Amino acid sequence: MSILILVLLALQQQADPVVVTGVRAFVPSLVAPSVLPVRANVVRAIDALKTKGIPVSDDKVQRYADAILKAAQQHDVDPYMLVALARIESNFTGAIRPDYRCTQPGSTYCAQDCGITQQNFAGHPRWVKARCQQVRADPEESFRLAAEEIARHAVWCRDKQHLDKIPERCILNRYNGGPYYRREEQCRRSWDCRTMPREHQGPCLARKRRCMVVATYWTKVLCYQHAARTATTPTRNCHWCWNVQDIPRHFEAAK
Secondary structure (H helix, E strand, C coil): CHHHHHHHHHHCCCCCCCCCCHHHHHCCCCCCCCCCCCHHHHHHHHHHHCCCCCCCCHHHHHHHHHHHHHHHHHHCCCHHHHHHHHHHHHCCCCCCECCHHHCCCCCCCEEEEECCCCEEEEECHHHHHHHHHHHHHCHHHHHHHHHHHHHHHHHHHHHCCCCCCCHHHHHHHHHHHCCCCCCHHHHHHHCCHHHCCHHHHHHHHHHHHHHHHHHCHHHHHHHHHHHHHHCCCCCCCHHHCCCHHHHHHHHHHHC
16 A cells, blocks of 8 residues: 555645645545646647547647636546546547437436546436437536546545545546446456366456456556646556556656
């Protein structure tokens, strides 16, 4: 745990020396700094994380930057973390992840992830479709909902530290996977492939890898957050960042 804290402190900017209570003291790497970055810095952060082959116009980048700063100020979250969420969730596109139940005749329930930060909406298909279209067309609403959710998870995780002693994992994995999110140690226990017969080890390792992809969501967001804060394009895809100690390796040649 001490190594984890040292790595996080080395990667994040100098923390606010005045406000050291509540959620701000609990997760200094995820809350907004005492002075928000200027719009140009957020624009540079988005430009650094844009994926090649997926164009994002300058007008959209400017609009995203304004929405991010507004949401960050409203809910006291780090704007660079919102940039990281937009990158890992939708590549800044606001795509909709379809649920076949939303188009199935006679269906009365479905759920979809929508918008640039992939908010989940569940309910009657007509309502879900209308809400998804609204959020997809309005990045300000999408970032507001994401910041609100992160702030809500931060309070919950602060009060339930006995359940997960790594606050960043608790907050970000709850954002991605809900209250019953995966943790790395659960994947290792559930898929102890070494104890299985050789013919079953391949499928076991594949399932374990899928589990770890979800369980390490938080480290991937922290990797993108560091890239956004430093306006540096990672030399290795942060989607393949498996633990916090590996984050510096994703920027070695970019220094």
